[in-house]
Amino acid sequence: MQAEYDIVVIGAGPAGLAAAIEAKKNGIESVLLVDRDRELGGILQQCIHNGFGLHYFKEELTGPEYAERFINELETLRIEYKLETMVIDLTKDRVVTMVNSKDGLLTVKAKAIVLAMGCRERTRGALNIPGTRPAGIFTAGTAQRFVNMEGYMPGKRVVILGSGDIGLIMARRMTLEGAKVLAVVELLPFSSGLTRNIVQCLEDFEIPLYLSHTITNIKGNHRLEGVCMAKVDDNRQPIEGTEIFIECDTLLLSVGLIPENELSKSADIEIDAKTGGPIVSESMETSTDGIFACGNVVHVHDLADYVTLEAQRAGRSAAKYVKESFNHKKPVICVKPGQGIRYVVPHFVNFDNLEGNLELFMRVDNVYKEKNLIVKLDDEILANVNKKRLVPGEIEHIKINAKKIHNKAVSCITVEVQRERA
Amino acid sequence: MEVNMERRNMICIACPLGCRIEVFKNENESGFSVTGNQCKRGKDYGVKEMTNPTRLLTTTVKLRNSYLKRLPVRTDLPIPKEMIASCMSEINRIEVCAPLKAGVVLIRNILNTGVNVITSRSISAKS
Numbered sequence: 001m002q003a004e005y006d007i008v009v010i011g012a013g014p015a016g017l018a019a020a021i022e023a024k025k026n027g028i029e030s031v032l033l034v035d036r037d038r039e040l041g042g043i044l045q046q047c048i049h050n051g052f053g054l055h056y057f058k059e060e061l062t063g064p065e066y067a068e069r070f071i072n073e074l075e076t077l078r079i080e081y082k083l084e085t086m087v088i089d090l091t092k093d094r095v096v097t098m099v100n101s102k103d104g105l106l107t108v109k110a111k112a113i114v115l116a117m118g119c120r121e122r123t124r125g126a127l128n129i130p131g132t133r134p135a136g137i138f139t140a141g142t143a144q145r146f147v148n149m150e151g152y153m154p155g156k157r158v159v160i161l162g163s164g165d166i167g168l169i170m171a172r173r174m175t176l177e178g179a180k181v182l183a184v185v186e187l188l189p190f191s192s193g194l195t196r197n198i199v200q201c202l203e204d205f206e207i208p209l210y211l212s213h214t215i216t217n218i219k220g221n222h223r224l225e226g227v228c229m230a231k232v233d234d235n236r237q238p239i240e241g242t243e244i245f246i247e248c249d250t251l252l253l254s255v256g257l258i259p260e261n262e263l264s265k266s267a268d269i270e271i272d273a274k275t276g277g278p279i280v281s282e283s284m285e286t287s288t289d290g291i292f293a294c295g296n297v298v299h300v301h302d303l304a305d306y307v308t309l310e311a312q313r314a315g316r317s318a319a320k321y322v323k324e325s326f327n328h329k330k331p332v333i334c335v336k337p338g339q340g341i342r343y344v345v346p347h348f349v350n351f352d353n354l355e356g357n358l359e360l361f362m363r364v365d366n367v368y369k370e371k372n373l374i375v376k377l378d379d380e381i382l383a384n385v386n387k388k389r390l391v392p393g394e395i396e397h398i399k400i401n402a403k404k405i406h407n408k409a410v411s412c413i414t415v416e417v418q419r420e421r422a
Numbered sequence: 423m424e425v426n427m428e429r430r431n432m433i434c435i436a437c438p439l440g441c442r443i444e445v446f447k448n449e450n451e452s453g454f455s456v457t458g459n460q461c462k463r464g465k466d467y468g469v470k471e472m473t474n475p476t477r478l479l480t481t482t483v484k485l486r487n488s489y490l491k492r493l494p495v496r497t498d499l500p501i502p503k504e505m506i507a508s509c510m511s512e513i514n515r516i517e518v519c520a521p522l523k524a525g526v527v528l529i530r531n532i533l534n535t536g537v538n539v540i541t542s543r544s545i546s547a548k549s
Binding site: 038045048049051054055059061062064065067068147148149151176177194195196197199200203257388394414 | 478484510
């Protein structure tokens, strides 16, 4: 079976929902949204905590409530979607191959594609923790789905490795459900989670956070019996003699997220090694014509609200592309991370497609206090913003008026953290 | 835990920005001054943390007649922080049946707090 659509959106989490809605609102009638899960909303459905929507809706919602607003809008706009449908291939000519139990194998040709596959959790395999392989070791997100949707409690005495947001949220969640969370263990000297989550998930429940510590061994035959925790030095190596044994039946891993880009790679899309996601333009177009990307598949965001805004940009751009008002003229300006910056999104700017403001999103590579973030257009300073505190766990965002960039023969925008004065 | 009732440094959790604020006792109307906050909610949060700290409680309840086993619920307003455990015990006693709409009151005025427990998503029945 072969079908044709103007726009196919892959993934129906916060990014895919917003992109599909925005494409339709921008005059595209033929939009198809595809997801492998049995319902729309993606990971939002398991994020039952509050904190969503403060920026976008100016009110505080839970994940499922945030998703429901978009799902309702999608239904009202009569946007077509397929659930329990797995996309198995994508070509650079925008042919999508998908499979489900109703249609069988289905090939869809699209004028434009929006990638919104999100990300996956890093697992124990990616960490190489020594020890046995007993039951009781889960990624934090898997445990979240078990507890909040499927009705299984992973265990009673819990250690959490990694202080990313999902780990912090799960520390509170497991405690509320009657488990004892013995420790949250973080390799780095700072948490990679949002500060508010340290306060309301750990401090509120007096859960200890061990910074500059790691798990050095996993013990247990059938079920996890305990883990060894040790202090680490400045090179993140365990310090001999600091090891202690913690008896526990469950280990949750919250050790990072990896954008899920197998499909992007099959369409020859260029990937940024730092973000793990596609290289994108100001319009969220990838290196392949007509294929756009947004949300955590591009880079891991802190907040769903920012995913929504980025996805709307991708949806609008895809609509513009289909209506052939999209400009592919070179030259483009490259955007580069300078000193102190790990990455910047977008990676390049085609100023003919720039509307209003250029929005730059970046992560710093370390903790900085009282520093300026400086945006330069070649040698000219475009923005110089003072920041009380910069941490790798929180995305920084700088808006630049497009008028400042237009019609200038420039080659490169760089963002950097102000250097120490000599 | 010893808590200084005169002056405290804290992190505002009213939104994900996480402003570092300082709250100290003075003679004005609320009894406290707040510095370091970027919006009005930060001031309210600081004063509240000194007088009556509250939290929104989100959890799940047992769900029948659905493809899911648990339904997410939340309090419609924040509850006093020290009542989190007792409210959890109350909420854990109930069981609901799909279909249900989001925002339906499941427990009215939980433990006389004046706060309701509501469903936080819609759920269709098992097909």
